[in-house]
Amino acid sequence: MVTPSSVDSRKSWVLLCNLGGPETIEEVRPFLKALFSDPGILRIRSSWLRGLLAWGISTLRYRSSQKLYAQIGGGSPLRRLTEAQGEALAEALRRRGLEANVAVAMRCWHPSLDEVLPKIIATAPTNLVVLPLFPQDSFTTTRSVVERVEELLQDVPDLECRFITSWYAHPKYIEAVVARIREGLADLPPDETTTLLFSAHSIPLRYVREGDPYPQQIEASVRSVVTRLEAEGITLPHRLAYQSRLGPIPWLGPSTEETIDTLAREGITSLLVVPLSFVSDHVETLYEIDILYRKRAKRLGIEHFRCTEGLNTEATFIECLADLVSDHLDHDRRTGRGPRNEGGGKNR
Structure with a gap:
């Protein structure tokens, strides 16, 4: 580099x-403070108030977040x-x-x-x-x-x-996502119908009302991926959900957890989660999806669960x-x- x-x-x-x-357990607290100090993350005009909230959130959350990072190698x-x-x-x-x-x-x-x-x-x-x-x-x-x-x-x-x-609709971005889906399907039983669950990071609904283009572009990416799969003869049921909510405010949904619960009630037994808005593996994919949601799916009777690898250097x-x-x-x-x-x- x-x-x-x-x-x-x-x-x-x-x-x-x-x-x-954060790359170490010790960096988790200052990272959280820096993250929530970003005016793009907490859209609060007062920098003083935003800083105070960032301090409060990082103070309340850092110990539980440290435990998450410990499960993916410490950082x-x-x-x-x-x-x-x-x-x-x-x-x-x-x-x-x-x-x-x-x-x-x-x-x-x-x-x-x-x-x-x-x-x-x-x-x-x-x-x-x-x-x-x-x-x-x-x-x-x-x-x-x-x-x-x-x-x-x-x-x-x-x-x-x-x-x-x-x-969001660049042909090679869509092709790379499709390639990861093909790899994921290869590790699931071919004799069962697998459901694709596209999971994107959620954002507060207030931002959507203020004109954030994110949900429309996420939906367009899903349509492009599904169209490309169908052109290759791969036609599978699919859902779109949003993960990584924080706090009691309304967030863009449905949540990934709720959607997994719904799919389990519908009797699906094979699930491939596609982390659509993430181009690299990190805590949202390595812990939240591949550990937390995997455990949830298994507990609810979804026998076969896989998360596609991040695009990384594909x-x-x-x-x-x-x-x-x-x-x-x-x-x-x-x-x-x-x-x-x-x-x-x-x-x-």
């Missing part, structure tokens, strides 16, 4: 962004997996004849945007492509990254910066990222300017 401190003479930068996660693999994605992306770009430095930053943990962006700026880049690793755009993820990057670049008006803000997924970035880098090489954004990208 190229870091801003080991940059070569190339002046184009690609910045991959994710939310981040989140998200940074390591994101750096592996960055290395694979850089290699994919080189194969296309495109040279660019690829860096990784986290919105709510280390290496943070506040740490990485100043180092990139110090290299006097000619252009920067920011790719938040969230296929479906949301106030809580993509928009939070975009807003923080724009704040950090306020004093760098000459830097050409472009944001890739949604790619070859088609890396080609998807390369396609998204190449649209900008190749246009820069030919014209010195970025391409027009159609369907999600944003130029600065």
